Amino acid sequence: MTPNPERTQKIETLLGITGTLLIVVALFLYILNEPVRIAASQGEILAVQLNEAMTLYAENCSVCHGLAGEGIGATPALDSDALRTMPAGDLTRVIADGRYNTAMPAWSQANGGSLSDFQVGELTALIQFGDWQATQDRVVNLGLAPLIPFTTDPDPVLLDAVALLPGGATLQAAITIYAAQCVACHGADGLGTSIAPALNDPLVRAKTADELSRVITNGSSGTLMAGWSNVLLPEDIAAMVTLIQRWEEVPSGAIPAPDVPVAVTAESLALGANLYSANCSRCHGPDGQGTQRAPALNVQSFIVNTPDPAIQQIITLGIPGTSMPAWGDKMTDADIQAVVGFLRQWEPTAPEVAVPVRIGQGGPPWLTNSTTTTTAPTAAPVTTPQTAVTPGAQATAAAATRQPGAGAGTGNGQGGGGPSGSQTTATETASWWQTLDWRILALVTGGLVIAFTLILMGYASLKKPERKK
Numbered sequence: 001m002t003p004n005p006e007r008t009q010k011i012e013t014l015l016g017i018t019g020t021l022l023i024v025v026a027l028f029l030y031i032l033n034e035p036v037r038i039a040a041s042q043g044e045i046l047a048v049q050l051n052e053a054m055t056l057y058a059e060n061c062s063v064c065h066g067l068a069g070e071g072i073g074a075t076p077a078l079d080s081d082a083l084r085t086m087p088a089g090d091l092t093r094v095i096a097d098g099r100y101n102t103a104m105p106a107w108s109q110a111n112g113g114s115l116s117d118f119q120v121g122e123l124t125a126l127i128q129f130g131d132w133q134a135t136q137d138r139v140v141n142l143g144l145a146p147l148i149p150f151t152t153d154p155d156p157v158l159l160d161a162v163a164l165l166p167g168g169a170t171l172q173a174a175i176t177i178y179a180a181q182c183v184a185c186h187g188a189d190g191l192g193t194s195i196a197p198a199l200n201d202p203l204v205r206a207k208t209a210d211e212l213s214r215v216i217t218n219g220s221s222g223t224l225m226a227g228w229s230n231v232l233l234p235e236d237i238a239a240m241v242t243l244i245q246r247w248e249e250v251p252s253g254a255i256p257a258p259d260v261p262v263a264v265t266a267e268s269l270a271l272g273a274n275l276y277s278a279n280c281s282r283c284h285g286p287d288g289q290g291t292q293r294a295p296a297l298n299v300q301s302f303i304v305n306t307p308d309p310a311i312q313q314i315i316t317l318g319i320p321g322t323s324m325p326a327w328g329d330k331m332t333d334a335d336i337q338a339v340v341g342f343l344r345q346w347e348p349t350a351p352e353v354a355v356p357v358r359i360g361q362g363g364p365p366w367l368t369n370s371t372t373t374t375t376a377p378t379a380a381p382v383t384t385p386q387t388a389v390t391p392g393a394q395a396t397a398a399a400a401t402r403q404p405g406a407g408a409g410t411g412n413g414q415g416g417g418g419p420s421g422s423q424t425t426a427t428e429t430a431s432w433w434q435t436l437d438w439r440i441l442a443l444v445t446g447g448l449v450i451a452f453t454l455i456l457m458g459y460a461s462l463k464k465p466e467r468k469k
């Protein structure tokens with residue numbers, strides 16, 4: 001082994017250069033991945049914030065701004081591009097300070113509201129980056145779905161009768177507006193609801209036209225009563241005032257109660273199904289086909305003709321004087337709405353023929369001895385529709401479970417894009433890098449460096465004898 005200083009030096013230089021190159025490459029890969037790693041963790045933080053914000057929205061905002069930020073009546077939508085592109089600071093200020101002299105309250109604790117600055121920030125993020133479909137599901141699952149938006153159609157016959165009164169056209173116009181905009185809160189025939197006072201009350205009627213006009217125009221600050229000046233023309237508002245003042249002339253029944261469908265999600269349907277089988281099936285039958293003890297609910301004559309609020313009321317109050325119990329003190333409103341939603345999904349497939357199954361009224365033969373024979377004969381009319389319902393319900397479930405996932409994805413994309421980055425590019429470029437974990441990258445690169453060094457050293461020592469010849 002004669003040392004050849006020249007060659008050793010060459011090999012050493014070669015090794016040095018290769019090593020340095022590999023380290024540079026490793027560092028480069030690491031740096032390249034670093035923003036993705038930061039973005040991913042920022043995305044996670046954003047997703048957590050958005051998740052909390054959906055609950056805050058459900059508890060504090062949905063009652064005015066709607067199930068999915070769509071706006072209700074005179075209350076503006078929050079699901080709007082104008083708000084999404086508004087500087088975040090301005091949006092935060094609107095939520096924190098409210099809008100003076102409107103129904104929009106101030107929310108920050110500094111202004112006497114109930115939310116911390118952090119929570120106000122979360123809501124800002126929700127409005128700018130959130131997933132309104134997922135928010136809607138959250139609101140429904142918390143049982144906080146507002147009873148609105150809903151409207152009703154004035155009774156046509158009574159509406160014609162109103163036209164014959166002096167100034168009947170104004171009253172007619174006002175009734176039509178009332179049925180579309182006010183009935184949700186102020187109730188059928190202006191009788192009031194749990195959320196807003198009666199308007200056909202003598203005390204309200206006694207107010208001056210100015211007073212009434214002012215509250216309709218500007219709303220009542222910090223309450224559900226929004227100002228209607230953006231939605232109604234001054235003459236419409238004047239007509240509403242006339243209606244309120246002359247309400248005793250309007251025949252009752254002119255503005256019927258609206259039919260408000262309960263909102264459902266996969267979760268609420270599952271909850272409804274559980275509650276039904278635990279509490280109702282022993283009387284109404286496992287598939288709502290009725291038993292000796294109680295009538296069928298899964299039948300066209302009942303389900304088609306009974307609007308959701310009516311079913312909700314029957315379940316809440318029970319049917320006095322029968323064995324149908326009142327569930328209002330045993331279940332929450334959310335539970336009862338979930339049951340209503342569950343009954344409602346029978347509608348498309350409910351058998352058409354009503355099956356009166358009251359004891360002593362001579363039901364179908366299979367009712368004579370309930371326990372053993374119920375399953376077999378009912379299987380024909382009832383089981384078939386039931387199986388037809390299931391795929392639909394599963395599809396809904398799948399769709400609903402996919403939604404929150406989509407929301408989180410958007411969150412990550414936003415984080416990757418940085419504060420002003422465009423969402424789509426961030427998501428696209430990040431896609432394959434997102435899947436790389438930097439630790440694995442570092443390990444692989446380290447391994448490669450060692451492997452290359454070993455190969456080079458081996459190559460060098462192999463070459464030695466050849467060159468010696």
Ligand code: HEC
Nearest residue numbers: 060061064075076094095099102103104123222223224226
């Ligand atoms: C009592 C009803 C009510 C509640 C509850 C409410 N808002 Fe509002 N909000 C309003 C009204 C009414 C307006 C329109 C005010 C105006 O006329 O400028 C408004 C306006 C807004 C605006 C400005 C919209 C725009 O287009 O300029 C934002 C943002 C907003 N609300 C967010 C929220 C958030 C977030 C919550 C829950 C923390 C909430 N609001 C709760 C009634 C309400």
Ligand code: HEC
Nearest residue numbers: 073181182185195196197204212215216220223224225240
């Ligand atoms: C989202 C629910 C909601 C809607 C929709 C609504 N209101 Fe109201 N309204 C309220 C509430 C709540 C109050 C009580 C405000 C208060 O306590 O100061 C109120 C109060 C009023 C008052 C004052 C009553 C009084 O006792 O002085 C009038 C008048 C009125 N509303 C008219 C209307 C008209 C007309 C419409 C339709 C164009 C309408 N409201 C739509 C919730 C609503």
Ligand code: HEC
Nearest residue numbers: 279280283293294295302314315319322323324325327339
């Ligand atoms: C102890 C037996 C019993 C239980 C338990 C029971 N019900 Fe009933 N239910 C009845 C009877 C009996 C009637 C019919 C009352 C009548 O004669 O009008 C009835 C009527 C109804 C009606 C009205 C049907 C119609 O045709 O108008 C609905 C809706 C209803 N029940 C829903 C429910 C739900 C939902 C549950 C479970 C939360 C439930 N019931 C639990 C006995 C029961």
